[in-house]
Amino acid sequence: MGYFNQDGHLTDQAFEMLAQPPAKELPGPQQELELLEVSEHLAYCDSCVERYTSFLEPQDLMEPLEAVSPAVLQELRRKNVRVLFRQIGSMAVAACLALTFWFAGAFSVDFTVVERPDPMQGNRLVQILQQGSQEFAGAANRFASQFSSGLQSFVGSIDLFEGVSF
Amino acid sequence: MTEHEFEQFMKQYEKLVFTVCYQLVRDYHEAQNLTQETFLSAYQHLDGYKGDNYKPWLIRIASNKAKDYLKSAYVRRVQYTLEEENAPEPVSLAPLPAALTEAKEGEQLAREAIEQLGEPYHQVCTLYFLGERSVEEIAKELDRPKKTVQTQLYRGKILLQQRLREEL
Numbered sequence: 001m002g003y004f005n006q007d008g009h010l011t012d013q014a015f016e017m018l019a020q021p022p023a024k025e026l027p028g029p030q031q032e033l034e035l036l037e038v039s040e041h042l043a044y045c046d047s048c049v050e051r052y053t054s055f056l057e058p059q060d061l062m063e064p065l066e067a068v069s070p071a072v073l074q075e076l077r078r079k080n081v082r083v084l085f086r087q088i089g090s091m092a093v094a095a096c097l098a099l100t101f102w103f104a105g106a107f108s109v110d111f112t113v114v115e116r117p118d119p120m121q122g123n124r125l126v127q128i129l130q131q132g133s134q135e136f137a138g139a140a141n142r143f144a145s146q147f148s149s150g151l152q153s154f155v156g157s158i159d160l161f162e163g164v165s166f
Numbered sequence: 167m168t169e170h171e172f173e174q175f176m177k178q179y180e181k182l183v184f185t186v187c188y189q190l191v192r193d194y195h196e197a198q199n200l201t202q203e204t205f206l207s208a209y210q211h212l213d214g215y216k217g218d219n220y221k222p223w224l225i226r227i228a229s230n231k232a233k234d235y236l237k238s239a240y241v242r243r244v245q246y247t248l249e250e251e252n253a254p255e256p257v258s259l260a261p262l263p264a265a266l267t268e269a270k271e272g273e274q275l276a277r278e279a280i281e282q283l284g285e286p287y288h289q290v291c292t293l294y295f296l297g298e299r300s301v302e303e304i305a306k307e308l309d310r311p312k313k314t315v316q317t318q319l320y321r322g323k324i325l326l327q328q329r330l331r332e333e334l
């Protein structure tokens with residue numbers, strides 16, 4: 001029997017192969033393919049991962065070449081700084097665009113529907129629809145004025161150190 | 167988890183993760199890199215992990231990292247071999263070579279080759295080439311990720327082609 005049984009799960013032989021003592025030479029193409037097949041299976045099969053876990057006895061575990069945590073923590077800090085700069089960058093772009101639109105008067109557009117004589121005045125449905133569109137226009141205007149007045153406080157409230165907890 | 171807690175977490179499990187990475191790639195330096203990548207990935211997904219046993223969870227992440235590394239090494243080597251041999255690249259899951267499919271006994275040979283395939287290729291290739299099932303259906307039936315089924319079909323097809331060429 002090989003490293004997989006008929007159901008496609010790993011055999012004891014596969015776990016024994018994994019537990020082989022370190023060799024001086026790197027794996028050849030055939031062994032590399034076998035390791036790929038086994039890794040691929042462990043990447044999705046819970047029951048084989050459970051069995052593999054039970055095969056890994058604490059006394060057999062290997063010491064890493066060097067402590068892992070300093071490099072990982074350094075990389076995490078670097079990542080956080082990158083995320084922070086991206087956030088600042090996108091907030092600056094958003095603020096510039098908003099200011100450009102503000103000065104161009106884009107937020108003071110009047111959405112109010114101009115009253116026109118309606119040829120279908122007698123139709124109730126049309127009245128309901130017109131009432132709805134006027135309400136929308138009112139809400140849109142309220143939003144535009146709130147947004148432009150709130151813009152300064154938004155720009156002012158950007159916390160440069162937000163998200164740098166780590 | 168605070169920075170200090172995560173540091174303790176790494177110290178507690180670094181031997182386990184390093185051993186898994188080493189056992190799967192058989193290369194110390196690559197195992198060290200993959201161990202770091204495993205912890206970086208674990209940190210990103212720690213909040214979403216609801217279980218209480220970190221060992222199998224970390225082993226699974228490490229296996230995924232090893233798989234990605236071995237897969238790219240495999241693809242590089244296969245492409246290099248194909249370029250060297252000047253053979254067409256079998257990237258698509260197209261039918262078997264024309265010379266075989268046109269031959270009268272080609273279909274029978276292909277069928278026999280599939281039956282002789284070992285796992286993890288036998289079931290996927292039987293369902294795909296003989297059962298005419300879709301990748302989605304196979305993934306569902308065998309409880310494997312769709313991507314895994316695709317790569318197993320890809321490699322299964324290369325194995326089948328190699329065996330059929332030997333038969334010719």
Ligand SMILES: [Zn+2]
Pocket residue numbers: 008009010041045046047048049
């Ligand atoms: Zn399994």
